[in-house]
Amino acid sequence: MRCLRIFSMAKNRQLVILLGCAALLLVSLALSLCLGAVWLSPAQLLEGAFCPGTVPGRILWHTRLPRMLATLLAGSALAASGVLIQTVLGNPLAGPNIIGVNAGAGFAVALLSAFTPLTARLTPLAAFLGALAAMLLVYFAAKATGASRVTLVLAGVAVASLLNAGTDAVVTLIPDALPGSSSFRIGGVEGVSMVQLRPAAVYIALGLLAAFALRPAMDVLALGDETAQSLGLRVEPTRFALLLTAALLAGAAVSFAGLIGFVGLIVPHAARALLGGRVKHLLPTATLLGGAFLTLCDVLSRVLFAPYELPVGIVLSFIGCPFFLILLARRKGGHARDRA
């Protein structure tokens, strides 16, 4: 009886955490609209929302709203992508950059700008295709050598190094190719426009839908390939679909936010720590938390040294890394993915 009660408490705790993350996300989105070089009160925001011609209206519609959407989309997408990749690879150290997504997207963007300058509209598509190509290369390279989880990670590291070298080569040989190359590499959402966001938002919405649809299969895959197969799961197609979804999500995020794949590594761990090691609500919790975390980091990047701004990638690393280390130190037992 007592066990039953503890179990239901644990269940309630998970729901409370999920709702808490949703609330945190709403607060951070509101802050993201209000705070910046100019403070906009809620009344001004309302005024701006209905009269786009006024000063608050222009700030809201051209600067704050795209930026808020950008951090919301990129944070959620990268966190969800991280959950998928960590589960598929059974590796807590994996993130979107491990399957070569960041490197692929970066290389594609560099190539595009080198050969066909002035094609900002094509950037999201190129980034996504690059991410996808890198992911496929990693997947099939690993499959050719046995497709174990470890070979996938190794192939990912190798392909990422190769593609990063490609990006560096392009940037070195054609210095004008990527005008914002440093901010792309750090990652940031300042000056992001609706034109960039619209296609990326479609990819991310599709990716999140697919991720949530694949959740039951993902839970079974987490039991290990052989167990999953013996429970009747088609392991290879499931793994492929999950990786494809992860590449879609992360590639779309990288296309407008640059290389901030770090979110995809730490947010799933933070969500796991909050949920006390139960993965039932991991995907929704991490998705909400990712959006909230990146949005808050972006608000800080605007406020800390106002009127100057830091790229959000820098703030992210300064806050995220110590936080991540504290988290690791608190989980003394280490990650519970060791072989039984």
Next chain:
Amino acid sequence: MIELENVTAGYGGGPVLHDVSLSFPDGEITAILGPNGCGKSTLLKIAAGLLYPRSGQVRIGGTVLPTFKPKLLAQQVAYLPQSRPVPDLDVEQLVLHGRFPYLKYPHRPGPTDREIAGRAMRSVGVDALASRLLSTLSGGELQKAYIAMALAQDTPHVLLDEPTTYLDIDHQLEVMRLCAAMRDAGKAVVLVLHDLPLAFRFADRLLLMRSGAPVFSGSPAKLARSGALEDVFHVRAHPVPFPDGTTHYLFLETQ
């Protein structure tokens, strides 16, 4: 009943199993014995339908293998691999995964599934651990939780790869008693074992393998008399009759 007919199988390189024909009957515990690398685990995977033979035929419950859909196969055979990750789940969630083969999308277990999972946990004795995370369990408790999952899968065939390895003697005996209970329920139970005393004590039939083919199949008493153990393991099984009428075996090396 699982039947193999002229099965040759392997992974990438040369074949690991050579022309194997045998069957695992219902209501019996068959223990597969043999030195490391002789193809025991491969044989188990073939019998579980997880690996397709290069040639030959595998029939599970009378149906020839590749005709099964994955979930229908999973309703026939439960298989526990030797090593696996420890997922972030509690015991009840793990055991409920045993119902996966019976669930349609979105795979949400219903009241019947919860009842079956609850029964499986009680019969294995892990019901008190239902809300414990797997990462906090001992090796023996973890193995029992997985056996409960296999029970919840409700299959006529249960295949376990080294279920007693790394467990203390108490838990080893408990796992073997659970296997005996599954056998008494009419299931075909197949185990890969390294522990000869356990195998001789609990199995109805022993299958001794050497380099990819069975060299002996029969009851423990027959294997003890056959001399096949001497060839493979360089030990002899000495029967020791106990006052209660049972016979246990002592394994001593041959010169």
